[in-house]
Amino acid sequence: EADIYQTPRYLVIGTGKKITLECSQTMGHDKMYWYQQDPGMELHLIHYSYGVNSTEKGDLSSESTVSRIRTEHFPLTLESARPSHTSQYLCASSGLSWETQYFGPGTRLLVL
Amino acid sequence: GQQLNQSPQSMFIQEGEDVSMNCTSSSIFNTWLWYKQDPGEGPVLLIALYKAGELTSNGRLTAQFGITRKDSFLNISASIPSDVGIYFCAGQPESGGYQKVTFGIGTKLQVIP
Numbered sequence: 001e002a003d004i005y006q007t008p009r010y011l012v013i014g015t016g017k018k019i020t021l022e023c024s025q026t027m028g029h030d031k032m033y034w035y036q037q038d039p040g041m042e043l044h045l046i047h048y049s050y051g052v053n054s055t056e057k058g059d060l061s062s063e064s065t066v067s068r069i070r071t072e073h074f075p076l077t078l079e080s081a082r083p084s085h086t087s088q089y090l091c092a093s094s095g096l097s098w099e100t101q102y103f104g105p106g107t108r109l110l111v112l
Numbered sequence: 113g114q115q116l117n118q119s120p121q122s123m124f125i126q127e128g129e130d131v132s133m134n135c136t137s138s139s140i141f142n143t144w145l146w147y148k149q150d151p152g153e154g155p156v157l158l159i160a161l162y163k164a165g166e167l168t169s170n171g172r173l174t175a176q177f178g179i180t181r182k183d184s185f186l187n188i189s190a191s192i193p194s195d196v197g198i199y200f201c202a203g204q205p206e207s208g209g210y211q212k213v214t215f216g217i218g219t220k221l222q223v224i225p
Binding site: 048 | 145147153154155157160198200204212213215216217220
């Protein structure tokens with residue numbers, strides 16, 4: 001059983017608000033990822049990290065930012081939420097076998 | 113970027129039937145992965161494939177890494193209602209270079225009891 005957690009699971013928020021989506025893993029994995037997934041669609045990588053103080057942008061452009069101050073924690077922040085940010089955000093991590101990613105349950109975000 | 117074509121996009125089958133789905137790309141992949149996603153949850157890794165021609169099983173699931181390295185197949189035998197979900201193929205393209213995976217659009221499987 002993978003130990004990766006995301007909070008909140010669901011978030012409804014108004015336009016212009018600042019939000020932070022939390023992601024934590026207790027497996028000691030170096031690599032962590034954020035994906036964006038619209039209903040019925042594939043996952044798109046928006047951010048990834050190889051370790052503490054390392055962050056990179058993914059294939060899909062995103063207005064969100066991330067930080068990696070601790071190995072186990074990889075929060076994603078939107079400074080000013082917009083309706084176009086409505087989506088599901090999935091966090092994942094991987095260890096030595098980098099391609100074997102363990103996913104959290106996701107955060108469903110609705111921006112009104 | 114790299115694109116994975118997954119088919120079929122959805123399928124309805126009778127409980128007990130076998131299921132086949134596949135994933136193709138115009139590019140060569142080094143690794144193929146198959147995930148299952150239940151509603152409201154994150155994807156869970158089912159099978160990982162690392163070599164061309166590799167055939168790997170996980171219970172009733174069997175997946176193969178195509179010889180051309182441009183495709184992969186997943187078979188589910190004797191389907192049961194809990195097989196319902198979305199199955200995603202994913203892989204690392206040879207030209208990827210960043211230890212990232214590319215995901216297909218998914219195959220939505222419905223099992224009729």
